[in-house]
Amino acid sequence: MKDVQHLLRVAVIFIAAFAGFLFVRNLLVPESFGKLGHYRADSVDEFAAQPRHYAGEPACKKCHAQQASDKAKSSHKGISCESCHGALLAHAENPKSADNKPRKPKEAEVRAFCGHCHAKSLSRPARFPQIDVTAHNPDAPCSMCHQPHQPK
Amino acid sequence: MDMSIIEMLREALHKVSGFIYPNELELQWSVLIVLYPYITGLVAGAFVLASLERVFDVKAIKPIYRLSLLVALAFLLIAPLPLNVHLGHPERGFEIFLTPHTSSAMAMFGFVYLWYLMVVLLMEVWLDYRKEIVEWSRTETFWPKRLFYKALTLGVDNISPRSLEIDDKIGRILTVVGLPSALLLHGYVGFIFGSIKANPWWSTPLMPVIFIFSAMASGIAGVMLVYMLMCWVRNVKIDMPCLDTIGKFLLTAIIVAFSLEMLESIQTIYEAEEHFDIISLLVEGKLFVSMILIQIIMGSLTPIFLLGLVQMVELSEKARKFFYALSGVLCLIGILAMRWNVVIGGQFFSKSFLGFTTYKMEFAGREGLLSAIVVAILPLLILAALLYLLPPWPKKEEKAASV
Amino acid sequence: MKNFSRKDFLKTAAGAAFLMATRAFSSPVQAAEKFFREPPWKRKKPYYGYAVDTTKCIGCARCVEACKTENDVPREKFYFRTWVERYILRRSGEVNVDSPNGGLDGYLPPADPETVTKSFFVPKLCNHCEHSPCVQVCPVGATFLTEDGVVLVDKKYCIGCRYCIQACPYGSRFFNPVTHTADKCTLCYHRIKKGLKPACVEVCPTGTRMFGDLSDPKSAITKFYETENVMVLKPHMGTGAKVVYKGLDKEVR
Numbered sequence: 001m002k003d004v005q006h007l008l009r010v011a012v013i014f015i016a017a018f019a020g021f022l023f024v025r026n027l028l029v030p031e032s033f034g035k036l037g038h039y040r041a042d043s044v045d046e047f048a049a050q051p052r053h054y055a056g057e058p059a060c061k062k063c064h065a066q067q068a069s070d071k072a073k074s075s076h077k078g079i080s081c082e083s084c085h086g087a088l089l090a091h092a093e094n095p096k097s098a099d100n101k102p103r104k105p106k107e108a109e110v111r112a113f114c115g116h117c118h119a120k121s122l123s124r125p126a127r128f129p130q131i132d133v134t135a136h137n138p139d140a141p142c143s144m145c146h147q148p149h150q151p152k
Numbered sequence: 153m154d155m156s157i158i159e160m161l162r163e164a165l166h167k168v169s170g171f172i173y174p175n176e177l178e179l180q181w182s183v184l185i186v187l188y189p190y191i192t193g194l195v196a197g198a199f200v201l202a203s204l205e206r207v208f209d210v211k212a213i214k215p216i217y218r219l220s221l222l223v224a225l226a227f228l229l230i231a232p233l234p235l236n237v238h239l240g241h242p243e244r245g246f247e248i249f250l251t252p253h254t255s256s257a258m259a260m261f262g263f264v265y266l267w268y269l270m271v272v273l274l275m276e277v278w279l280d281y282r283k284e285i286v287e288w289s290r291t292e293t294f295w296p297k298r299l300f301y302k303a304l305t306l307g308v309d310n311i312s313p314r315s316l317e318i319d320d321k322i323g324r325i326l327t328v329v330g331l332p333s334a335l336l337l338h339g340y341v342g343f344i345f346g347s348i349k350a351n352p353w354w355s356t357p358l359m360p361v362i363f364i365f366s367a368m369a370s371g372i373a374g375v376m377l378v379y380m381l382m383c384w385v386r387n388v389k390i391d392m393p394c395l396d397t398i399g400k401f402l403l404t405a406i407i408v409a410f411s412l413e414m415l416e417s418i419q420t421i422y423e424a425e426e427h428f429d430i431i432s433l434l435v436e437g438k439l440f441v442s443m444i445l446i447q448i449i450m451g452s453l454t455p456i457f458l459l460g461l462v463q464m465v466e467l468s469e470k471a472r473k474f475f476y477a478l479s480g481v482l483c484l485i486g487i488l489a490m491r492w493n494v495v496i497g498g499q500f501f502s503k504s505f506l507g508f509t510t511y512k513m514e515f516a517g518r519e520g521l522l523s524a525i526v527v528a529i530l531p532l533l534i535l536a537a538l539l540y541l542l543p544p545w546p547k548k549e550e551k552a553a554s555v
Numbered sequence: 556m557k558n559f560s561r562k563d564f565l566k567t568a569a570g571a572a573f574l575m576a577t578r579a580f581s582s583p584v585q586a587a588e589k590f591f592r593e594p595p596w597k598r599k600k601p602y603y604g605y606a607v608d609t610t611k612c613i614g615c616a617r618c619v620e621a622c623k624t625e626n627d628v629p630r631e632k633f634y635f636r637t638w639v640e641r642y643i644l645r646r647s648g649e650v651n652v653d654s655p656n657g658g659l660d661g662y663l664p665p666a667d668p669e670t671v672t673k674s675f676f677v678p679k680l681c682n683h684c685e686h687s688p689c690v691q692v693c694p695v696g697a698t699f700l701t702e703d704g705v706v707l708v709d710k711k712y713c714i715g716c717r718y719c720i721q722a723c724p725y726g727s728r729f730f731n732p733v734t735h736t737a738d739k740c741t742l743c744y745h746r747i748k749k750g751l752k753p754a755c756v757e758v759c760p761t762g763t764r765m766f767g768d769l770s771d772p773k774s775a776i777t778k779f780y781e782t783e784n785v786m787v788l789k790p791h792m793g794t795g796a797k798v799v800y801k802g803l804d805k806e807v808r
Contacts, residue, residue: 005308006305006308009307013306034251040709044701052625053754054751083758083759083760087625121613128613165633174654175727177633178633178730181717181721240717240735244715248694248695251696344718350721350723499721
């Protein structure tokens with residue numbers, strides 16, 4: 001007994017340390033950890049609660065019904081409003097505010113804006129409508145002949 | 153947002169060759185992660201050397217048994233430091249112990265490390281030194297040191313022959329258990345890399361084995377150099393049979409490690425899978441100096457030649473000592489280069505196998521060269537403290553030195 | 556004494572080997588069970604899926620822009636939750652791939668256009684793998700697969716070890732310099748839980764990107780999965796990638 005006393009003390013230290021570890025662990029592991037899997041379940045709710053910047057197409061129709069119905073009959077029907085006009089949730093929630101106005105290219109910027117998708121490129125699918133921007137009416141803004149919501 | 157890193161990445165963008173996935177510009181694991189397998193490798197290697205005496209009864213290396221344990225302990229204490237410093241959230245590092253993900257090698261490593269540190273190494277050192285610790289707690293004149301010894305006795309000053317016999321038996325069991333534990337410790341590090349199927353430079357079942365054997369080589373070389381250095385510092389004659397035996401084990405370890413690495417390379421070249429082209433470019437280009445020149449020629453082939461020469465030709469004691477020292481240094485550098493080639497090399501090429509990014513190691517900063525140097529030096533300082541507090545030299549040598 | 560310690564060692568080693576052998580035997584049995592299981596979206600509602608029709612992509616990168624805006628992704632050129640790659644295949648067999656600022660900077664016309672045989676765009680994003688290697692390697696359980704099929708990263712729990720970034724074969728993950736945690740596409744979880752589309756799908760002008768509920772047998776995405784000839788990226792890795800691609804060329808990495 002006397003000859004193993006030092007080993008018993010070591011054993012006591014180990015047991016005490018392990019117990020201490022379990023106690024600390026209980027305090028520190030987040031509440032929701034392990035409920036759904038090996039992760040903090042609250043994290044899923046935190047993700048769901050993240051603020052948005054894009055409104056989604058249905059939000060625009062309420063006020064801009066004309067543009068929406070024009071677009072729905074045209075070849076641009078598959079394009080969401082925010083695709084060209086930028087993130088609009090702030091505008092949809094506060095339409096009168098001057099801060100969150102939808103993006104609209106100025107006349108001088110129109111060719112670059114439309115060309116962003118429609119400039120001819122050999123990487124683009126052949127059946128996609130594309131033109132040589134330098135050859136096709138180079139001085140005129142596209143909107144002179146092509147209405148953006150009903151391009152035809 | 154750390155603007156120095158952003159600036160560095162903006163510059164790196166111009167140095168990309170070929171195509172990389174846009175997120176691959178930044179290297180995720182820096183020089184600190186190169187040091188970490190190097191340090192755990194030294195631990196494993198030093199411990200294996202100690203086990204050779206205890207378990208396999210290689211009596212010739214008894215003079216360095218305790219020294220090996222202390223070297224292993226000094227490096228083991230520092231091993232988690234580069235890991236924790238490199239984390240994005242070092243303050244959350246303990247989560248690995250609270251909620252370890254059992255499918256993650258990194259998580260399980262935390263427990264293997266704790267097990268090895270507390271149950272194997274600390275216990276073994278304590279049991280081996282307990283008799284002296286009790287004696288020093290009675291005779292030491294410098295009071296802080298005496299207090300330290302007293303604390304280590306855990307308040308028990310029984311050093312009867314029976315208690316020492318029990319200590320020896322438990323110590324022997326610990327060494328037997330410790331040997332696979334040491335291999336597990338470093339094998340796990342190899343597995344952390346080897347199990348990443350996304351990276352073909354890392355992904356191979358041989359990785360844990362390669363890591364273990366190169367670790368043994370570095371650990372043996374490390375202990376050998378510390379032994380030679382300490383003999384010179386203490387003005388004590390080197391035990392040549394001991395040194396010669398260490399030299400033999402070092403040669404064996406380097407040969408096995410090198411053979412495994414070459415086997416891996418030969419297989420890669422032969423199978424020539426999809427990633428073969430980019431890996432050839434990697435080895436011929438970015439890794440030519442660090443791999444072909446430093447790791448293979450300087451760090452493996454040259455020590456094999458020198459140590460092999462010692463085995464085959466009768467050389468004077470002075471010549472042997474020189475060859476051992478030179479081989480040890482080259483081996484240590486070569487294995488550090490090997491860790492660099494694995495960790496950094498594996499991140500140079502894109503997972504698209506179409507291009508390369510670059511790595512600019514900053515000097516200052518959490519993950520810079522300065523940080524790495526500090527991490528590399530700390531174990532040596534700890535070793536110095538351990539050598540002071542728990543001198544591993546046999547009694548009669550101490551008396552001879554003081555005369 | 557000498558024989559005792561060697562026998563001791565051999566006994567310990569044999570015991571360990573026995574334990575490992577029994578595990579090795581039971582794992583293939585478990586794996587065989589998994590092999591015949593039906594996909595998770597047959598059992599859970601909802602279960603999100605995603606598809607890409609590369610034959611329609613025009614490389615406008617509106618998706619990249621929208622994702623960065625919606626999710627506050629750092630605007631630097633090395634952090635992307637989604638990006639668009641352009642492939643240029645030449646007669647000589649040479650393949651040129653580029654993704655300037657993920658596609659946001661536009662693509663320069665290729666040199667020597669006469670030598671180009673095929674060229675196309677391929678949008679990339681996190682594949683929300685069923686057997687994702689990134690979830691497997693996370694040491695603390697900060698990244699996980701939700702019950703509805705989305706792989707997320709808990710930025711309050713992630714320790715920033717970057718192991719998951721190393722483990723992803725697709726380059727989908729990055730280290731967020733602001734949160735100092737791993738980051739990646741979340742399938743706009745905050746949007747899809749409210750019945751909206753992910754931002755990238757919302758703004759895609761050509762219908763290249765598709766999203767929906769795989770557990771609904773009548774949804775467009777289910778029909779796409781079941782009727783089109785689709786492929787996943789790096790199928791040999793066995794990641795169980797859920798993003799399927801139509802029209803994936805053999806050169807796509």
